[in-house]
Amino acid sequence: xxxxxxxxxxxxxxxxxxxxxxxxxxxxxxxxxxxxxxxxxxxxxxxxxxxxxxxxxxxxxxxxxxxxxxxxxxxxxxxxxxxxxxxxxxxxxxxxxxxxxxxx
Amino acid sequence: xxxxxxxxxxxxxxxxxxxxxxxxxxxxxxxxxxxxxxxxxxxxxxxxxxxxxxxxxxxxxxxxxxxxxxxxxxxxxxxxxxxxxxxxxxxxxxxxxxxxxxxxxxxxxxxxxxxxxxxxxxxxxxxxxxxxxxxxxxxxxxxxxxxxxxxxxxxxxxxxxxxxxxxxxxxxxxxxxxxxxxxxxxxxxxxxxxxxxxxxxxx
Numbered sequence: 669x670x671x672x673x674x675x676x677x678x679x680x681x682x683x684x685x686x687x688x689x690x691x692x693x694x695x696x697x698x699x700x701x702x703x704x705x706x707x708x709x710x711x712x713x714x715x716x717x718x719x720x721x722x723x724x725x726x727x728x729x730x731x732x733x734x735x736x737x738x739x740x741x742x743x744x745x746x747x748x749x750x751x752x753x754x755x756x757x758x759x760x761x762x763x764x765x766x767x768x769x770x771x772x
Numbered sequence: 773x774x775x776x777x778x779x780x781x782x783x784x785x786x787x788x789x790x791x792x793x794x795x796x797x798x799x800x801x802x803x804x805x806x807x808x809x810x811x812x813x814x815x816x817x818x819x820x821x822x823x824x825x826x827x828x829x830x831x832x833x834x835x836x837x838x839x840x841x842x843x844x845x846x847x848x849x850x851x852x853x854x855x856x857x858x859x860x861x862x863x864x865x866x867x868x869x870x871x872x873x874x875x876x877x878x879x880x881x882x883x884x885x886x887x888x889x890x891x892x893x894x895x896x897x898x899x900x901x902x903x904x905x906x907x908x909x910x911x912x913x914x915x916x917x918x919x920x921x922x923x924x925x926x927x928x929x930x931x932x933x934x935x936x937x938x939x940x941x942x943x944x945x946x947x948x949x950x951x952x953x954x955x956x957x958x959x960x961x962x963x964x965x966x967x968x969x970x971x972x973x974x975x
Contacts, residue, residue, distance in 0.1 A: 677864055678860075678864065681860065684857070684860075687853075688849065688852075688853040691849045692846060692849060695842065695845050698969075698974065699838065699842050702833055702974040702975075708975075711974075711975060715970035715971075715974055715975055716970065718970070719966050719967050719969075719970055719971075722966045723963050723966050726852065726959050726963050727963065730853075730855075730959045730962075731956055731959045731960075738789070739788045739789060739790065740790070743798055743799060744802070746802070747802040747805050747806070750806060751809045754810055754812075755809065755812070755813050755816065757813055757817070761817070
């Protein structure tokens, strides 16, 4: 390992600790908010928004996505598209059910 | 007989710009997103089709153990940073520190499973098995599959801190790449839990 690599890694150590503390704080906030007994849509929005922020921090900093190659981004964009279709499937089936389309 | 050498384990592949192992692990993680995505989608479908969730009444946060799950979330987050520190130690050429941080990661993974064991056994004592209702079927399927991933991580990380460390003497860069790839997988396991925890326990 050369000296440049040493310096490069040690430069990022502070960032890792900041993300670690932020993740713990956001976990506490998620649990705290759940005790407020918000309305269902608001509770889902808040909980998933915090989860997305946490996931974003883990992916960007711990998984180094913030400085990753284009090919990884391409793979992830494609994955995200398919993931959205997967999550939309329940809605699509409900739609077919209500509209009485053939085959339902 | 000449030795077969797998190309681009250390040097970036000219097409992708990254070593093959790293590209491979990202493709694997993409398939994992679809696996958990399918189950998550099923959860949404089943839940929205039920008049009440959990079916027996009450709230998920009252039926499941939120304090233990919160503790487990903290345990997994901590194991993520110890994993990063293990990789960073390799990058800085400090093998003893790598051993320390990787050992901590494995220890925390075991702690996660022990806490999960207490959660599961309490549910079983109450007669709440996966067959009890849709709520417990979803709960055990998602947390069970996630638990299997934790076990997978323990096996890979144990290999790296055990017999796999031999590679450090001959090819430290390749070894560091392996640790990085194991780390990517481990952070993904943490990432899945970040979504499972609020979805199953709090909402």
